[in-house]
Amino acid sequence: MRFYEYESRRIVERAGIPVTKYGFCTTADEARKAAEDIGGPVVIKSQVLTGGRMKAGGVKFADTPAEAAEHAATILELEINGNMPKGVLVDPKAEVAQEYYASVVWDGTRKCPLMLFSDMGGIDIEEVAEEHPDHVGRGHLSNLVDPPDFRAKEVISHTGVTGSALTRATPILARLARLMRDYDMTLAEINPLAQLADGSFVALDAHMEMENEARPRQKALLDDLGVDPTDTRDPYEPSEFERNVKAIDSADHRGVIQGKDHGFSGNLGLVIGAGGGSLTLTDAVRSQGGKPANYTEIGGNPSVAKACGLAKEVLKKDGVEKIAVMMSIVSNTRVDIVARGVIKACLELGRDPGETIAIFRIPGAWEEEGFKILERYGVESCDRSVSMWEAAGRAVAKIQGVPA
Amino acid sequence: MSVLLSQDFTFIVQGITGREAVNLTRECLDYGSKVVGGVTPGRKGRDVHGVPVFDTVEQVVDSLGYVPDGSVVTVPPAFTKDAVLEAIVRGIKLIVIVTERIPRRDVAQMVELADRQGARIIGPNCLGLIVPEVCKMGGIGGPAKDAAKAYTPGPVGVMSRSGGMTTEISSTLTAAGLGQSTAISIGGDAIIGSTYAELMPLFEADEQTQGIVIYTEPGGRMEAQLSEWVAENSSRLPIVAFMAGRFMDDEEMQGMSFGHAGTIVEGKEDTATEKITRLEAAGIPVVERIDEIPDAVKDKLGAKV
Numbered sequence: 001m002r003f004y005e006y007e008s009r010r011i012v013e014r015a016g017i018p019v020t021k022y023g024f025c026t027t028a029d030e031a032r033k034a035a036e037d038i039g040g041p042v043v044i045k046s047q048v049l050t051g052g053r054m055k056a057g058g059v060k061f062a063d064t065p066a067e068a069a070e071h072a073a074t075i076l077e078l079e080i081n082g083n084m085p086k087g088v089l090v091d092p093k094a095e096v097a098q099e100y101y102a103s104v105v106w107d108g109t110r111k112c113p114l115m116l117f118s119d120m121g122g123i124d125i126e127e128v129a130e131e132h133p134d135h136v137g138r139g140h141l142s143n144l145v146d147p148p149d150f151r152a153k154e155v156i157s158h159t160g161v162t163g164s165a166l167t168r169a170t171p172i173l174a175r176l177a178r179l180m181r182d183y184d185m186t187l188a189e190i191n192p193l194a195q196l197a198d199g200s201f202v203a204l205d206a207h208m209e210m211e212n213e214a215r216p217r218q219k220a221l222l223d224d225l226g227v228d229p230t231d232t233r234d235p236y237e238p239s240e241f242e243r244n245v246k247a248i249d250s251a252d253h254r255g256v257i258q259g260k261d262h263g264f265s266g267n268l269g270l271v272i273g274a275g276g277g278s279l280t281l282t283d284a285v286r287s288q289g290g291k292p293a294n295y296t297e298i299g300g301n302p303s304v305a306k307a308c309g310l311a312k313e314v315l316k317k318d319g320v321e322k323i324a325v326m327m328s329i330v331s332n333t334r335v336d337i338v339a340r341g342v343i344k345a346c347l348e349l350g351r352d353p354g355e356t357i358a359i360f361r362i363p364g365a366w367e368e369e370g371f372k373i374l375e376r377y378g379v380e381s382c383d384r385s386v387s388m389w390e391a392a393g394r395a396v397a398k399i400q401g402v403p404a
Numbered sequence: 405m406s407v408l409l410s411q412d413f414t415f416i417v418q419g420i421t422g423r424e425a426v427n428l429t430r431e432c433l434d435y436g437s438k439v440v441g442g443v444t445p446g447r448k449g450r451d452v453h454g455v456p457v458f459d460t461v462e463q464v465v466d467s468l469g470y471v472p473d474g475s476v477v478t479v480p481p482a483f484t485k486d487a488v489l490e491a492i493v494r495g496i497k498l499i500v501i502v503t504e505r506i507p508r509r510d511v512a513q514m515v516e517l518a519d520r521q522g523a524r525i526i527g528p529n530c531l532g533l534i535v536p537e538v539c540k541m542g543g544i545g546g547p548a549k550d551a552a553k554a555y556t557p558g559p560v561g562v563m564s565r566s567g568g569m570t571t572e573i574s575s576t577l578t579a580a581g582l583g584q585s586t587a588i589s590i591g592g593d594a595i596i597g598s599t600y601a602e603l604m605p606l607f608e609a610d611e612q613t614q615g616i617v618i619y620t621e622p623g624g625r626m627e628a629q630l631s632e633w634v635a636e637n638s639s640r641l642p643i644v645a646f647m648a649g650r651f652m653d654d655e656e657m658q659g660m661s662f663g664h665a666g667t668i669v670e671g672k673e674d675t676a677t678e679k680i681t682r683l684e685a686a687g688i689p690v691v692e693r694i695d696e697i698p699d700a701v702k703d704k705l706g707a708k709v
Binding site for chain 1: 566572599
């Protein structure tokens with residue numbers, strides 16, 4: 001999950017990294033007050049979970065509290081990449097002598113955290129790494145010991161930084177590494193990390209992302225930041241279909257179902273599984289000219305009610321003409337239970353299962369029983385001798401009215 | 405021959421009294437695997453399908469008089485790290501982690517400790533591994549009779565980021581007369597104990613294995629690592645890859661994760677298109693359909709089989 005800048009700033013502050021005096025505001029009046037408290041020129045920044053806010057006009061400078069209030073009013077109404085801001089951050093316009101970059105990320109190949117530091121801050125680090133590789137320092141960390149200061153010092157020294165800048169930046173990078181580990185971040189970034197005219201360092205902007213799997217054990221931090229447990233921070237608002245599938249899934253502990261329809265708008269509903277099988281089948285439908293209406297994953301032997309609930313949600317989606325029920329060979333999920341579920345869904349919606357289910361291809365546990373039930377309702381079913389590709393192709397042919 | 409498992413391979417199940425673990429134990433015993441003990445804290449003295457249950461791994465070792473070769477860990481995410489550390493410290497050398505949704509920090513710690521102690525981790529978020537007609541370690545392939553339908557002995561090593569697709573691919577190979585030396589569900593997370601490249605030396609050293617099939621997805625650098633390994637080690641083993649999740653390359657799917665936790669695309673290098681280019685540049689053909697795999701393998705094996 002991604003944090004807003006004002007939250008990232010608080011996380012950094014908690015970890016003992018200096019920040020400027022800032023205010024998070026949700027009204028123009030609050031912004032005026034924050035600017036008064038700060039005194040002097042300020043910058044007003046939109047709080048949205050998307051990039052490109054500078055270009056979109058989401059960052060403005062103000063010399064007086066009145067001007068700050070005016071800009072805040074404009075920015076609070078400004079939609080950026082389809083997102084309305086959660087508020088604005090009012091920050092002193094800092095007298096920056098030099099901008100640096102500091103971050104800690106996961107290196108999946110080495111399976112440990114990687115520290116990055118550059119003396120060319122404020123710009124895109126990937127660009128710096130490509131064009132000025134000698135200005136980027138890197139260093140891996142062991143997972144088994146506390147991130148040591150000396151590793152941070154080494155990484156900074158690789159960029160040629162020395163003197164008081166080196167000694168002042170070292171504890172900041174080391175603290176960032178500890179914060180990344182302690183709070184289960186997948187990304188902990190300060191850009192720019194500024195050295196002010198008086199030589200001191202402050203984090204001017206921070207970007208933090210936490211691993212979703214760690215949210216339960218990071219409850220204390222999330223509560224402190226006021227992040228609601230139901231706030232998923234998805235890059236888009238969940239659709240009605242997505243919300244309903246989630247509700248059906250959590251109402252019954254047997255099996256797991258997931259559904260997404262963001263980015264899909266076709267006429268063929270997919271009731272498919274499991275993880276890898278769903279990816280394979282979605283590709284197979286699309287590669288053969290089919291238009292999926294959604295994406296789903298069935299796994300872990302769901303109950304009849306759950307399979308039925310999922311199929312109903314798919315069928316209820318606008319534009320769905322038929323559904324394809326397909327999985328890779330199952331060993332845990334029972335074929336007959338899924339068969340009962342999807343037939344029940346058709347019947348409850350007053351649809352003929354034989355017409356509505358374009359194809360049923362789930363081979364594996366309890367398949368004989370499943371295929372028998374499907375036959376009774378005139379549903380075309382197939383076993384493992386029909387490949388996932390072929391099954392998807394038959395479904396596509398049926399919905400397009402072309403004989404398979 | 406085969407990799408990692410053999411006829412005499414012994415293993416325990418940590419978390420053995422859980423619902424899924426009880427099934428998995430039954431399946432493995434039916435397949436002929438040597439499940440020699442189980443651990444669930446507080447349940448010492450019970451048994452699961454005749455397998456004695458203990459409170460600690462130490463007690464299992466004391467009771468057996470030897471250290472078992474492996475452990476299947478299937479405990480809730482919050483307790484997995486402790487269970488795996490316990491297995492490593494008690495000298496177990498092959499640990500299969502079934503559990504999903506373990507935070508990366510814990511996985512990385514377990515893997516680093518395993519490396520230092522000379523142990524190997526498969527998973528997390530995997531179904532284990534199988535040597536057809538010899539040993540099944542984990543839920544891979546399901547009940548013994550179903551596993552026997554999909555998996556047969558032969559020359560192909562299978563590695564897959566999806567547990568279910570390990571079986572689908574092996575079944576497709578079996579139907580085409582191509583058996584498997586060892587099939588490994590390596591796990592669907594961003595960080596896993598053993599990647600394709602890290603398992604390749606084992607297959608390379610195995611006389612039975614003549615070729616490799618991998619199932620892969622968007623996300624991560626595991627395929628790039630395999631391409632590099634192949635280039636650097638002039639491997640004798642031809643590899644055929646299948647890439648699922650090509651639809652995730654679409655612009656409207658950016659930043660979304662499908663299927664497994666590890667599939668989220670975070671950089672330019674980990675899109676399906678980029679991975680296919682990279683693999684093909686390394687001489688690894690990437691097929692679009694599962695049913696094209698057997699012919700692609702036969703092409704590569706040529707006169708060998």
